[in-house]
Amino acid sequence: MTAKQNSTKTAKRRKPDKPRKNYPLTAHASGQWCKKIKGKQYYFGPWSDPDAAEKKYHALAIDVLVDGSNEGVQQAAQTASTLTVKEMCNQYINQMQMMVDQKRRSPRTLGSIIVSCKKLVDHFGPLKRAAAVTQADFAALMHKHAKPRGTLSAATLNNEIIRWRGAFIFAVKSRWFEMPVDRAAFFGPHFVQMNRKEMRIFKQRARESGEQKVKFIERDEFHKLLAVAHTPAVRGQLWLGINVGFGNRDCGTLKVNAIDFDAGTISHARSKTGVERNNLPLWPETLAALREAIDARPEPKHPHHADHVFLTKRRLPWAREHYSGPMQQEFAKLRARAGLDQDDRRKTFYCLRHTFETIGCQTGHQVAVNYIMGHVDDSMGGNYRAYQAADPLRLVTNFVRDWLFDLDTKTEPVPASSCTTSNQVSRLAVSRRQSIFEPCGASR
Numbered sequence: 001m002t003a004k005q006n007s008t009k010t011a012k013r014r015k016p017d018k019p020r021k022n023y024p025l026t027a028h029a030s031g032q033w034c035k036k037i038k039g040k041q042y043y044f045g046p047w048s049d050p051d052a053a054e055k056k057y058h059a060l061a062i063d064v065l066v067d068g069s070n071e072g073v074q075q076a077a078q079t080a081s082t083l084t085v086k087e088m089c090n091q092y093i094n095q096m097q098m099m100v101d102q103k104r105r106s107p108r109t110l111g112s113i114i115v116s117c118k119k120l121v122d123h124f125g126p127l128k129r130a131a132a133v134t135q136a137d138f139a140a141l142m143h144k145h146a147k148p149r150g151t152l153s154a155a156t157l158n159n160e161i162i163r164w165r166g167a168f169i170f171a172v173k174s175r176w177f178e179m180p181v182d183r184a185a186f187f188g189p190h191f192v193q194m195n196r197k198e199m200r201i202f203k204q205r206a207r208e209s210g211e212q213k214v215k216f217i218e219r220d221e222f223h224k225l226l227a228v229a230h231t232p233a234v235r236g237q238l239w240l241g242i243n244v245g246f247g248n249r250d251c252g253t254l255k256v257n258a259i260d261f262d263a264g265t266i267s268h269a270r271s272k273t274g275v276e277r278n279n280l281p282l283w284p285e286t287l288a289a290l291r292e293a294i295d296a297r298p299e300p301k302h303p304h305h306a307d308h309v310f311l312t313k314r315r316l317p318w319a320r321e322h323y324s325g326p327m328q329q330e331f332a333k334l335r336a337r338a339g340l341d342q343d344d345r346r347k348t349f350y351c352l353r354h355t356f357e358t359i360g361c362q363t364g365h366q367v368a369v370n371y372i373m374g375h376v377d378d379s380m381g382g383n384y385r386a387y388q389a390a391d392p393l394r395l396v397t398n399f400v401r402d403w404l405f406d407l408d409t410k411t412e413p414v415p416a417s418s419c420t421t422s423n424q425v426s427r428l429a430v431s432r433r434q435s436i437f438e439p440c441g442a443s444r
Contacts, residue, residue, distance in 0.1 A: 019050045019314055020326050025057055033057075051316070058111060083176050085133070086126035089117035091174070092167045116163035119145070130168065131177040135188030138164075142191055154202045158193040165191070215354040217242075217347070219404050222355075224338040225331075233310045233318070234330060236293035239286040240266075241352030242404060243397060245360075245373045247272075248327045248349055252319020254309045259290060270374030271319075277374050279390060281397045359403045360396045368392035 015027040025033040025044060032043045033053040045053035096113050099105040123141050124133060145152045145160065152160060165187060172179040179186045194202065207214070217225075222242060229235045240246040246254075249271040258268045264287060265279040282290075293310060300306045301315035310318045318327060331349040341347070353373065360369040370377060371388045401407075 016047050019316065021329055023050065023054070025050070025053055058107070058114070083130050083171065084126060085124045085128045085130050086121050088130045088171045088176070089120055089167055092170045093117055095170065112159075113163055113166075116160055117167060119160070120164060120167065130171055133168075135186075135191070138188050138191035154194055154199055158199075161191065161193055215347070215351045216358060217351050217355045219406065221338075221340060222352075222404065224340065225334045228334055228337040232289065232293040232296040233312070234327075234334070236286075236289040237310060237318070237327060237349070238352070239283070239289045241349060242356060242400065243283050243286045244277075244280045245353045245356035247353055249319045250374075251310060251327070252317055255307045256294060256309055257307065259309070261287060261291070273374055273376050275374045275376055277372065278388075279393070280372055281390075281394045283397065283401050356400055359400045363392075363396050363399045365392040365396055368396045372396060 013031070015029070018025075018027075025035050027047055028034040028043065030043070032046055033050060034041055034043045035057060036042070042057075044056040093110070093114055096105060096110050100107055100110050120141075123144065124137065141164070142157070142161065146157050147153060165183075168179070168186075169183075171177060184192075222238070226235060226238055229238060237246070237251040240251055240254075244266065246268075250268060253271055254268055259266050259282075260279075263279070264282050264284075266282055267276075267278040267280070269276050290309065297309075297311045298313065298315045300308070300311055305311065305315075305317055308317045312318060312326065327349050335341075335347065357369060357373060360372070363369075367377075367381070367385075368388065372393060377385075
């Protein structure tokens with residue numbers, strides 16, 4: 001064997017990069033994805049299939065990440081005298097896994113519960129008896145993670161409290177220990193979610209102090225972002241965000257058959273709520289961007305992703321089971337290239353939904369805005385409403401487009417013939433525009 005042949009044979013394979021920044025596994029020299037948990041190395045599958053490896057990791061994490069052993073779920077004690085916080089969390093996660101298998105919970109919800117349970121175990125210790133946790137313990141847990149001492153915002157802390165309480169309530173419903181009828185007597189008066197008034201006060205103080213800014217993308221900011229968006233997939237998602245208020249996951253799960261290019265509409269249920277959104281009007285610019293994104297798609301890594309509108313450079317969807325996709329990181333890069341304020345971390349891609357709501361509600365057609373946004377309508381009117389008419393939807397989206405391009409709706413209405421078969425819609429444009437700081441939702 002020659003020296004050249006020998007060097008080729010012994011040359012190490014180049015380890016692949018992580019599919020995304022927060023991917024939990026590491027590429028091992030053996031050709032597999034791995035992770036060290038509690039001092040022990042685990043392997044989850046070949047480099048070629050990072051999604052399957054991540055699923056195996058989350059399945060193992062149910063037993064290992066919180067408990068520290070593979071036998072914890074089966075060993076959980078079921079009496080108040082012996083049930084520990086660790087064992088309670090393992091049983092709770094195991095129950096949530098079964099609900100995920102039944103399609104009653106999403107994998108993302110399970111991932112959040114695992115992280116929340118780990119915080120419980122880290123704070124109370126694995127051997128702390130669940131029934132012995134006191135009101136003072138719960139208050140200390142919340143104080144540890146709340147701002148300014150902790151890192152959790154008010155909204156995030158509210159979600160954590162729901163999951164923390166859920167673990168204990170699950171144990172009580174499983175009759176492992178008793179809880180007073182008045183749950184405040186067990187958790188304490190302070191271990192509860194902030195109500196809406198408290199949330200409004202908290203946000204207002206944060207804005208006054210400059211810690212939190214309004215989640216709004218100005219029109220000049222949008223055009224700067226669009227100018228530095230170098231890939232058709234990113235441009236297409238930007239247009240969907242401002243045109244019909246699509247979020248990260250809405251764009252990432254969008255299928256080609258959801259778009260009717262002839263009628264100029266899109267029908268796509270909101271991923272978060274499952275609310276149907278049918279025949280939403282698309283602008284000519286949005287339709288052109290979507291066509292370009294579809295034509296520029298790479299060959300999908302897996303055949304079942306062939307119907308996705310947007311695929312990453314790694315040939316995977318922009319949204320997966322366990323997270324919303326890489327758009328958050330991509331949007332931060334766009335802001336940097338566009339020279340926009342990098343200190344305001346709240347200016348994310350999701351702010352386009354806030355922008356659409358803020359401008360669209362100025363038409364007075366709040367019902368149409370809610371329909372486009374995919375909000376859940378539990379009002380009496382929502383129960384009685386048989387269907388959503390098309391004209392208010394077109395009026396709202398046209399109004400937002402006029403704001404975006406700074407058009408005078410009296411002289412330059414959106415040509416409806418480019419998006420729909422009816423020329424009547426262009427005459428529905430409103431004659432007066434409110435300030436974006438005026439109250440929304442009231443009909444005129």
